[in-house]
Amino acid sequence: MTFLRRVPRRVIQLTCFVGAVVLVWPVLPWAIAPRIFVQVSPFVALSSSIATRSISLGIVFALVVAVASSFKKRWFCLYLCPTGFLLENVSHAGLRKASWWSKCPPVGRYVAILTLVSAVAGYPVLLWMDPLCIFSSPFAVNKATNTISVILVSLGLGTLMAATLVFGMLWCVRICPLSGMQDMLFSMRKTLWTRLTASAPSQKFRAARRVFFAGSAGALLAVWARRTGAARYRTSDTLLRPPGAVPEDRFAGLCIRCNNCVHACPSKIIRPDTGHEAGLAGFGAPVIRFDTDYKYCLETCNACTQVCPTGALTALGLEKKNKYIIGEALVDNNVCLTALGKKECDACEQACPYDAVKIIWDEEQYNAYPVVNDKCTGCGACEVVCPTSPVRAIRVWTLKPA
Amino acid sequence: MSKDLTRRELMRRSIAAGGLFAAGSLVPVSSTPANQAAGQSTTQAGTRVPATIVDGKVVQPRRELPVFQKTSILVVGGGPAGTAAAFSAKRLGVDVTLVERYGYLGGLATGGLVLGIFPLYDRSGKQVIFGIGEELMKKLDVLKFGIIDRNKAPTYPTIDAEAFKYVLADMVLDSGITAYLDCWGVDAIVDAKGAVRGAVFESKSGRQAILADIVIDASGDGDIYAAAGAAFEKVKTNIGLISRIGNIDEVDMAVGRGSEDPEHPATGKPGAGRPSKGRVNDLNGHAGNSTPAPHMNWLNMKGPVGDALDIADLTAMELKHRRGTWGNVEKLRQKPGNEQVYLAETAPQLGVRLSRLLGGVKKLTVQEIRSGAKFKDVIGYSGAYANAPEFQIPYGSLVPSKIENVLAAGRCISADFEVADITRLIPVCWVTGQAAGLAAALCIQDKCKPRNVNVAKLQNLLHQQGAYLG
Numbered sequence: 001m002t003f004l005r006r007v008p009r010r011v012i013q014l015t016c017f018v019g020a021v022v023l024v025w026p027v028l029p030w031a032i033a034p035r036i037f038v039q040v041s042p043f044v045a046l047s048s049s050i051a052t053r054s055i056s057l058g059i060v061f062a063l064v065v066a067v068a069s070s071f072k073k074r075w076f077c078l079y080l081c082p083t084g085f086l087l088e089n090v091s092h093a094g095l096r097k098a099s100w101w102s103k104c105p106p107v108g109r110y111v112a113i114l115t116l117v118s119a120v121a122g123y124p125v126l127l128w129m130d131p132l133c134i135f136s137s138p139f140a141v142n143k144a145t146n147t148i149s150v151i152l153v154s155l156g157l158g159t160l161m162a163a164t165l166v167f168g169m170l171w172c173v174r175i176c177p178l179s180g181m182q183d184m185l186f187s188m189r190k191t192l193w194t195r196l197t198a199s200a201p202s203q204k205f206r207a208a209r210r211v212f213f214a215g216s217a218g219a220l221l222a223v224w225a226r227r228t229g230a231a232r233y234r235t236s237d238t239l240l241r242p243p244g245a246v247p248e249d250r251f252a253g254l255c256i257r258c259n260n261c262v263h264a265c266p267s268k269i270i271r272p273d274t275g276h277e278a279g280l281a282g283f284g285a286p287v288i289r290f291d292t293d294y295k296y297c298l299e300t301c302n303a304c305t306q307v308c309p310t311g312a313l314t315a316l317g318l319e320k321k322n323k324y325i326i327g328e329a330l331v332d333n334n335v336c337l338t339a340l341g342k343k344e345c346d347a348c349e350q351a352c353p354y355d356a357v358k359i360i361w362d363e364e365q366y367n368a369y370p371v372v373n374d375k376c377t378g379c380g381a382c383e384v385v386c387p388t389s390p391v392r393a394i395r396v397w398t399l400k401p402a
Numbered sequence: 403m404s405k406d407l408t409r410r411e412l413m414r415r416s417i418a419a420g421g422l423f424a425a426g427s428l429v430p431v432s433s434t435p436a437n438q439a440a441g442q443s444t445t446q447a448g449t450r451v452p453a454t455i456v457d458g459k460v461v462q463p464r465r466e467l468p469v470f471q472k473t474s475i476l477v478v479g480g481g482p483a484g485t486a487a488a489f490s491a492k493r494l495g496v497d498v499t500l501v502e503r504y505g506y507l508g509g510l511a512t513g514g515l516v517l518g519i520f521p522l523y524d525r526s527g528k529q530v531i532f533g534i535g536e537e538l539m540k541k542l543d544v545l546k547f548g549i550i551d552r553n554k555a556p557t558y559p560t561i562d563a564e565a566f567k568y569v570l571a572d573m574v575l576d577s578g579i580t581a582y583l584d585c586w587g588v589d590a591i592v593d594a595k596g597a598v599r600g601a602v603f604e605s606k607s608g609r610q611a612i613l614a615d616i617v618i619d620a621s622g623d624g625d626i627y628a629a630a631g632a633a634f635e636k637v638k639t640n641i642g643l644i645s646r647i648g649n650i651d652e653v654d655m656a657v658g659r660g661s662e663d664p665e666h667p668a669t670g671k672p673g674a675g676r677p678s679k680g681r682v683n684d685l686n687g688h689a690g691n692s693t694p695a696p697h698m699n700w701l702n703m704k705g706p707v708g709d710a711l712d713i714a715d716l717t718a719m720e721l722k723h724r725r726g727t728w729g730n731v732e733k734l735r736q737k738p739g740n741e742q743v744y745l746a747e748t749a750p751q752l753g754v755r756l757s758r759l760l761g762g763v764k765k766l767t768v769q770e771i772r773s774g775a776k777f778k779d780v781i782g783y784s785g786a787y788a789n790a791p792e793f794q795i796p797y798g799s800l801v802p803s804k805i806e807n808v809l810a811a812g813r814c815i816s817a818d819f820e821v822a823d824i825t826r827l828i829p830v831c832w833v834t835g836q837a838a839g840l841a842a843a844l845c846i847q848d849k850c851k852p853r854n855v856n857v858a859k860l861q862n863l864l865h866q867q868g869a870y871l872g
Contacts, residue, residue, distance in 0.1 A: 237676045294789075332677040341701040342691050343518060344827070347788035350820075361640065361706040366726030368640070368704030372679075385789050387556075397676050 009078065013085040020082035020132075024139045024263075031306050034136060034260045038309035040080075041132040042066040042185075043112060043178045044256065048127070048310035050119040051254055052246075058309065069182040070189035077172060077179050083131035083157070084172050087164045094165035101170045105210070108180025113211055114218035115177060121222035123229075123253030127310065128284070129177050133258035134160060140259035143268050145292055152272035152284055153259045225253055225281055232278055239277045239398050240288040240378065242270050243297065243324040244305035244313040248278075254312035257284040261304035261313060267295035269380065270304060288326060288380070290396060296380035297326060299353040322354075327378030327396040329357065331370045336393035339369035348382035348394045357382050357394070370394060467602060467611040473499040473580065475842045476614035478587035478601055481509020482828050483812030484620030485570055486534040486835030487842070488579050490867055491618075494843040499612060500574070501585040501603050504751065507570035509622065511828045512563040515644035515749040517693055517700045519549075520558035521785030522829050524792035527555030530783040533869035535832030541569045547694040562694040587621055590630035590808070597806035598630045616842040616852065617808045620835060623710060624758035624814035632802040633761025637819050641715070642705030642753040643723035646746040647690060647731060650699045689734060698746060703727070703753065710757035724748050755813070755826055762816025763853060764798025771821055779857045780871050781841075781864060782833035787824045794872065795825065797860065800838050801852050807845075809852050811838035836869060 022028065023037040039045050039058020042065050049055055069075045077084045111126050118125040127133075134156035144150045160171050172179060226249040233239060233248035242261050245251050262270045269290055275283040286304075290296060302321035305313045316324060329348075333339040338346065338359060348357045348370050356375035361368045370382075370393075378396040386392040453462045477488045480502030488500045502509075510516045519539065524530050539559060542548035548565040551557045574581050582605070589602035591611055600613040619626040628634055690699030705723060708715040731745045764777075770793070771784075777796035786792045799816040800809050810816065811834045813826035824830065840863045841855045848856065861871055 328679070330677045330679060338702075338704060340689050341703060342689075343520065343702065344704075345788060351789050359704065361704060363706070366730055387788065 012079045013088075016080045017082045017085045020135060024136050024260075031264075031303065034139075034258075034263065035307045035309045036061070038130070038132045038136055038256070038258050038260070040065060041130050041178055042069075043115070043181050044127065044130050044133065044309055047115050047119040047124040048254065050116065051122050051124045051250070052311040054311060056309075056311065066185055070185040073186045074179055074182050076182055077176075081131055081178070083135045083160070086135075086157075087160060087169065087172055090161050090164045091168050094168060099168070101167060101174060104170075104174050106180055106183065107174055108176045108178070109184050110180070110210055110214040111175070111177040112181040112184065113214040114221070116218070117215040118218035118222035118253070121219055121226070122250050123222035123225050124310075125218055125221045125225065125253060126177065127253070128156075128256045129175075130256060131176055131178050133256040133309070137257060137259040140263035140272075143262055143265060143270075145268050145271065148274055149262075149271045152274065153262065155284070156257070222253065226250060228279070228281060229253075232282070233398070236277065236398050240327045240396060242286050242288060242304045242313055243302070243321050243326055244308070244316045246312055246314065251312055252278060252282040252285050254310050255285045255308075256310055256312075258309060259286070260307040260309065261286050264303035264307045266301060266303065267298060268292050269295055269297060288396075290380035290383040292384070294384050296384050297377075299379065322377065325377055325399055326380070328399050329372045329376050329378060329380075329382050329394055329396050331372065331394045332391070333369045333393070335388050335391055336369055337388060339367060339393075341367075343387075345387060347385040347387060351381040351385040352376075353379065353381055467609055470607075470610040470612055471499055471580065472613045473497050474614065474846045475499070475616050475618065475839075476501070476601055476612050477618045477620055477839070478603075478626050479503070479509065479620035479622060479812065480507040480570075480581070480583070481620060481622060481812060482511050482535075482831040483622075483835030483838070484509070484618070485574070486832045487618045487620055487811050487839030488581075489534055489573065489577060490836045490839035491843040492577050492579050492839075493867070494840070494847065494863070496843045496846050497580075498839075499580040499582070499614065501582045501587050501601075501612070503584070503586045503621075505583050506567045507574060507581075507583070508563070508566050510751060510753065511561070512567045512570075513749060513751040514753055515563055515646060515700055515747075516753065516828055517560045517563060517644075518558055518691065519561060519829050520827060521787040521792075521824065522558055523555040523785045524783075525786045529553070529555070530785050530792050530870055531829045531833055533782070533832065533864065533867055534836045535829050536868060538566070538569060538832070541573075542566065545569070547696070550692070550694045560691060560693055560700070565694065587626055588629075590617070590626050592630050595806075596631065596804075598626070598808040601626050615807065616845050618811055618835075618838050618842055619808055619814065620811045620838070622754065622757070622813050624760060624810060627760060627802055627805060627808050627810060627814075628758055630805050630808060632805040632808065634758045634814075635761065636711065636758055637756050637822070638707055638709050639755045639819075639823070640705045641708040641710060641719050641755065642703035643719065643727065643748055644703060644753055645701050645727045645731075645748045646693065646695075646698055647701055647734070648698050648744050648746040649742040650690070650697060650740070701727075701730075705753065710752075710754040716752060716754075719752055723752070756819070756822050758814050759819070759822050760799075760810045760814055760816040761803050762799050762810065763801040763803055764796045764816060766796065766799050766815075766817040766821045766825070768818055768820035771824075776872075779860075781837035781860065782869055782871060784824055784827075784830045784833065787827070790820075790824060793821075793824075795830070795833060795837075797837065797841065797855070797857055799825075800834060800841065806851050806853075809838040809842055811835040833869070836867065837864060840864060840867070 023033040026033040036058050040061045042062040045059045045062030065076050115124045115126045138154040138157050140153040230249035269288050270286045272284045273282050273287045277287045299322050302318050305316040337343040346359050349359050354375045356373050357370050360371050380396050382394045383392055383396050386394045451463045453460055474497040475491050477484045477500045480500055488498050492498045504513050522529055522531050545565050547562055549559050549561045552559045585603045585605040587601050587603045590598050591600040593599050598617050602611050690701035693700050727748055734740050735743050771790050777794050779797035780794040781797045782795050784793055812831040815834050817825050841860055844855050
């Protein structure tokens with residue numbers, strides 16, 4: 001009997017796992033598949049919709065999951081979640097002895113509450129704990145250009161698998177905010193049901209207090225994070241976000257480190273931040289670096305903006321993406337080969353797809369040097385071809401308000 | 403009264419010459435029957451006919467030009483392309499005559515002070531230009547202060563202008579090439595069928611003709627093919643003037659060799675601050691590139707856009723560039739450590755980059771070089787230049803689309819503007835020069851026209867002379 005019930009669940013789980021890989025890889029010619037995959041999580045779909053005040057296509061799937069989970073406890077975890085399936089199998093190989101955590105409070109639901117409240121303030125603080133985004137992230141490894149990026153994109157899932165080996169299913173049962181959210185949906189539905197059918201039982205006061213604390217913490221964290229994010233952008237010179245990025249005060253919160261944009265970039269110029277650019281709050285969020293040979297933000301591509309599940313990168317059409325300002329190219333004439341009379345070089349002028357760089361002749365200085373005009377989008381085409389080393393004479397810098 | 407006298411005098415002479423022509427210089431000599439009276443007047447000293455004024459117009463009477471020499475191959479221009487053409491052709495045992503406008507050989511590589519031998523390498527740093535150019539550099543290798551930074555990709559070699567003038571003079575003297583310096587090739591000689599039969603040049607000896615079976619136009623400006631009526635495109639681009647500055651070692655030893663070299667960073671402070679928008683810097687202590695001569699940098703100048711075929715533009719550049727260079731060196735001296743910097747020389751020749759581009763059998767386009775196009779009639783490679791990868795140059799780019807018996811070499815070959823902006827550079831001129839020289843020699847040996855040259859044979863010869871064809 002139990003055997004019969006278990007087999008179909010495993011089959012469904014395996015099918016969903018394979019389906020998840022197919023969507024994220026992406027094997028399909030459906031460019032936005034990785035985005036839809038992450039949006040299936042009602043935790044992501046709801047929080048990001050609240051934070052961005054907009055509705056995306058993925059919310060349809062998220063609603064189905066939410067409704068189903070409210071009727072069958074942890075339905076998503078048991079059947080659909082690829083992370084859960086992976087960890088379940090890892091736990092079979094692991095020690096599984098440790099069960100000290102069985103008395104641990106259900107952290108996941110408070111994480112969910114904290115995040116939902118902070119989403120109202122525009123900065124969903126712990127949204128990066130969503131299991132689907134953690135599952136999606138390591139697929140960006142094939143676009144990682146250095147070891148640090150490899151480590152960063154696989155950090156989430158790697159940590160969970162290691163923890164599961166030692167502690168068993170601690171994550172899924174107690175910490176995962178998506179399972180916590182499902183629990184809440186289930187008990188809310190049940191409470192509603194009971195209230196409608198019988199007399200109302202009183203809720204536990206302790207739980208209500210925790211909810212209050214979690215919500216307050218979320219609101220405070222969101223306000224604080226938005227202030228530091230805005231300050232960071234004002235002081236940084238080298239922080240460049242992928243095209244379509246929302247303003248920096250909200251970006252590090254809305255971005256859930258799914259690394260879909262890293263994965264989608266054909267130029268391999270998007271990579272997870274080590275915290276060097278945007279501090280601890282921005283750890284793992286995508287930044288742009290023009291250090292891959294001859295690769296820049298192509299005028300024929302808007303892939304990264306299409307795969308972001310939370311709207312941290314606004315989905316932009318090609319034309320709009322080509323008008324999005326990533327940063328501004330500035331020339332250091334103390335390095336430029338042309339300005340210094342070192343060589344016949346007009347690499348930046350030739351490379352610019354937007355006609356934004358011109359080498360001008362200055363009759364006053366009696367010298368020639370590149371000048372960047374307002375058409376510059378910061379795509380980096382000039383920077384990647386600039387032949388000076390180790391410092392390039394023309395580089396893209398964080399855009400400063402005039 | 404003087405006008406009347408002039409007219410009477412002119413009438414008398416022109417009746418003797420058999421007619422009046424408004425533009426005597428354009429009359430093909432070979433189609434003119436030799437006239438006894440005119441022949442006498444041009445061969446006798448002091449009886450040459452000056453230009454005169456007829457009805458308010460300055461006219462040059464028709465006259466016969468002395469044939470200074472008859473040769474198999476005439477190379478007009480003794481720059482990198484012209485000398486490479488002459489050397490390679492002469493090695494096949496063909497009679498070669500070279501005329502050069504200035505008093506030395508090497509063109510822009512010596513007189514223009516374009517000392518950087520660039521672009522020489524492909525994207526990976528492998529040298530893709532050999533042949534005559536490599537031979538010349540090998541001769542410089544053994545000279546003290548002859549050449550630096552050989553085989554140090556991506557840093558390109560830098561030559562010394564005087565060393566290179568010496569090498570070329572030495573080679574020409576020993577090669578058996580008939581060379582005439584201080585000769586300005588000014589016109590083509592075209593037969594009744596429109597085929598080129600030689601060229602006219604001016605010198606202290608006056609206006610003279612050299613008859614040749616094949617003319618290689620390595621004049622840079624395509625003066626000869628243009629005069630012969632070949633199709634061409636006229637382009638305008640920046641014209642600069644290179645200079646050399648001395649006593650610059652104290653501030654520049656680490657950086658002079660081109661900041662592409664990771665071992666010699668461009669600035670003492672890598673990653674030094676954010677440049678302000680539109681800031682204009684004076685030249686600072688890192689100006690120019692080091693040369694084989696100690697304590698000496700060569701300093702490139704982009705210059706403003708000008709018409710290289712307009713003498714007013716050229717004159718303005720010659721004057722303003724020298725004034726501007728002097729001013730820049732004065733500014734340079736104001737930087738600490740640079741107090742003793744001096745202007746050693748400005749280049750004798752203006753840095754004319756492009757003027758005429760041949761309308762050839764094949765026009766090499768930027769799309770082709772960016773996509774790595776391969777040609778059956780490849781005659782050599784250009785190295786990678788900034789955004790463009792290394793690329794093949796087809797023989798068709800040297801051959802005019804219609805006119806016979808003339809080949810282009812150097813910066814005036816058939817290519818679109820973007821490509822010509824690369825093929826104009828020194829080592830690429832060696833490549834097209836060598837190919838043009840060998841093709842011309844094949845025309846003589848096989849008694850064929852340049853457009854009918856056996857390309858396989860040409861490529862074989864190029865291989866034998868050490869050229870790289872991929």
